[in-house]
Amino acid sequence: MDTMVDYEAVFAVSPTPSLILTPDLVMVAANAAYLEAIDRTAGELLGRHLFAVFPPNPAMIEECDTQGADTLGASFARVLTTGRRDFMPVQRYDVETPGSPGMFEERYWSTVNTPVLGPGGDIELIIHTTEEVTEFVSALRRSREGVRGARTRLEQVDVDVYARAGELQMLNEQLIRTHNRQRETTSALREAIEQQRRLVFDASHDLRNPITGLLTELEVALAQPDIDLQGILRKLLRDAERLNEIVADLLEVARLDAGTPGGAEVLDLGYLVAEELERHSPAAAALRTRLQQHVMVRASRIKLARLLDNLVANAERHTRSTIEIVVSVEPPEAVLEVIDDGPGIPPADRERVFERLCRLEEARLRDPGGSGLGLPIAREIAQTYGGRLYAADSPRGARLVLRLPLAAA
Template sequence: MGRWVDYEVVFKTCPAPLLILTPDFVMVAANDAYLKVAKRTLQDVLGRYLFTVFPPNPHMPNDPETQGVEVLRASLEHAMATGQPDCMPMQRYDVEVVGRPGMFEERYWNTVNTPILGVGGAVEWIMLSIEDVTDFVRAMRRTPRAAHGKLAQRQGVDVDLYSSARELHILSEQLKQAQSQHREITSTLQEAIRRQRQLVFDVSHDLRNPITGLLTELEVALSEPAIDLQQILRNLLRDAERLNEIVADVLDLARVDSVPPGTELVDMGRLVAEELQRRIPAAGIHTRLDQGVVVRASRIRLARLLGNLLANAERHTSTTIEIIVTTRPSEAVLEVIDDGPGIPRADRERVFERLYRLEDARSRDPGGSGLGLPIARGIAQAYGGRLYAADHPAGARLVLRLPLYRPVHQAAT
């Protein structure tokens, strides 16, 4: 059986200078090696904010070559955000000469900031491990002239590791950012390709049903001369209309994914009233339409959005549909509410996925494409708005919010 390890003693006597911080950058522990190189006592650091005890170089705070505090803060925040150690570039931070107040000695440091994670994965502590590399920097600055004499002097050779390290750190950070952006772009492209492939597959499946119906009806008409042609034609017309609806939905998706058309001022209450006059309602409709609820968008697109919401409500409602147009601070709000079975909370986002349909929708309308709500949301987002399913005691409640148009003189007040 191994001996118990006294980690406090190990930490205290470790030859590497170590400092422990809270996530708020309050110092809670420092070993002897750290106190020695930092020229501080334990009482100087415990319980105190790191950047109060170690402010920017006090004798030259505005020197761009001595802004190690800002770099240190950025490194600590990066280590906390990623949960991974962060190696800082070499930094200059001068220390006060013992016994000579106001006199500072030039010092260079290498620092590694290591987050210490708790049981839940959150950062509980940060460990700073530092190394004084001043002697190394000074030696490297002297070496070229000593080794090459007058030739080195003529060529102006002066190895400045500090500046080089800063430049290398900047380039490294830029490379990390570029790699992160590349990963995001690649991920986005892969997701777009996956969605496009899934869309082609699902639309092809939906197109097959009416096409199969058309072929079957034509085969029957050709094989049975005495068949009722009127009934055959009605069936053919129904399947052709279904094909037309699917193609129209796919074209609308393509338009939504492209650049939005020109905009105009649209009164939402008037739009709803006019569109209802064009429809033959499949259920009782009650409206509460405020006046002067104006947005800047495409009237044609908003009419399509409203039509899709009404079609969805008609598909699910039992008796009535309620349409509300009102305003909230800086937003125009359109609500379409039905008294059907409602949308389960777990499916409130999924109904906006392309070609996703609830079981209730499939049973009530097997011919639905599952593209109506995704098209509606795409239109809302194209004009800086949002469309979502909200809570309601009975039935489904779909809410559209768009930026409310305000004339320039009103916005100024």
């Protein structure tokens, strides 16, 4: 038959001094063994903060030796951070003499702090179990005093035991942190290797398409001497331009990964955009601009031009008829917006489009030869100069927004 366990009764009669605290270190229960060990009543403890009832010994603070309270607090912090039981080395923590405020008794403790998790996995309580080892430490001291004329091993233990225990605790924490860092580094390296593998595979596939087109057109031209040479040359030019775009994207990715952003200078963003649009105005769409002048930013002219080209090229691939480009100021930032009247970007995909090699189905249908690197490169350039690039809400089409910190002219 099943037996119901009265855990409250078990706790009350446990021979191990135990105290139950909330995560804020307010005492809510103490068993008889604990009350006897610290010579207090439940009324003096329950509902009060642990360190309010057991403050550090002022004499130890004057000696810059607060390790008892500090180490106990650090143990509670580790429990709350990790959700795991924490074993403390032997610590000195003096207790105020009952009925004699300001008078402290030298006491030594061996302590374990254990979290109690709720149904959702959050820490609801902490069980603080402790054994007093003051007599053991006193015996060590008496043994040392009985040995004259030599620095014995027992004396060394008495002098160093607490410092060594603390050092061991610190070393253990350092090892845990080092292990976690190594694990994170290994995970990051694996992800970087996998990303590079995908990049090489997809780039090779993208390069093969225009190369295949070039080879096919050349074979046709050689096999049919009377073919339309101008038409063949136009097709070859388009394939060569696609090759150039893909190679330029790969070179830019390599530069960004190598951390070589290029020199920065103070630039008028509106003037730069106007100048670049004169050189490379979209051919497949009407262009509307609202370019505020004297919008000063600090960046590389070449990198910003590349960022703008990538945004305009993306808009040109998706727009139906019109592309709008706006430069404005929203202190403390300069703002560049590229807006098209195409199908837009679904909210769920607005971050995905900035992942390397990510191409949505609609983009693949419109431009099968794209590399999937244009928008990721644009965002990384923005971040290089302290800015951000994102897809924003728009009543029509896609709206890509670049924000850069304003710079003094």
